[in-house]
Amino acid sequence: MAILVDYVCPTCAGRFEARVAVPPPTSRDCPxxxxxxxxxxxxVGLSRGGAPAPQAPRAAGAEPSLCTRNPDVLGLCHMTPDAGRAWVARVRGDNRTLERELAKQEAAAAVRTPKLDDVLSHSHSRPAPAG
Incomplete structure (x- = not known):
């Protein structure tokens, strides 16, 4: 039997899930x-989240993911940045930001029909912005 377990890397501050055998190992190599x-x-199931994990230094130029920046907002590691920004705004009750984000997404959908990959992802880190 295998279960899905979350792991946190103290070196790069990344979070990731791994399907592991029971009993789950206490440590694993960070991908x-x-x-x-x-x-x-x-x-799980008891509250919306505990105290945020201590943040370790990130690699130079690395941008923290939404799930790292918002540990109290559940489900972000499974969303693309666009969907995640809308979800964070909804959870926080920030209607102005939510309306702006939804308007951007609707404008993009008018140009190209969204696909499932435009909403769902599974990454706890994002590449640094090009620039």
């Missing part, structure tokens, strides 16, 4: 940087 990541414990 982003190769360091040893520790199992993340959370009170």
């Amino acid at each position: 982003a940087c190769g360091s040893t990541a520790r199992r993340a414990w959370s009170p």
Whole structure:
């Protein structure tokens, strides 16, 4: 039997999920940087989240993901940045930001019909912006 377990890397501050055998290992190699990541414990079903995990330094130029910047907002690691920004605004009750984000998404959908990959992803890190 395998279960899905969250891990946190203290080196790059990344979070990732891994399907592991029961009992789950307490550590695993981080897919982003190769360091040893520790199992993340959370009170699933008991609250909207515990205290935020301590932030470790990131690699130079790395941009933190939405799920790293908003640990209290559930589900962000499964959303693209556009969908995640709308979700964060909805959870926070920020209607102005939500309306702006939805207007941008509707304008983009008018140009190209969205696909499932435009909404769902699974990454705890984002590449640094080009510039």
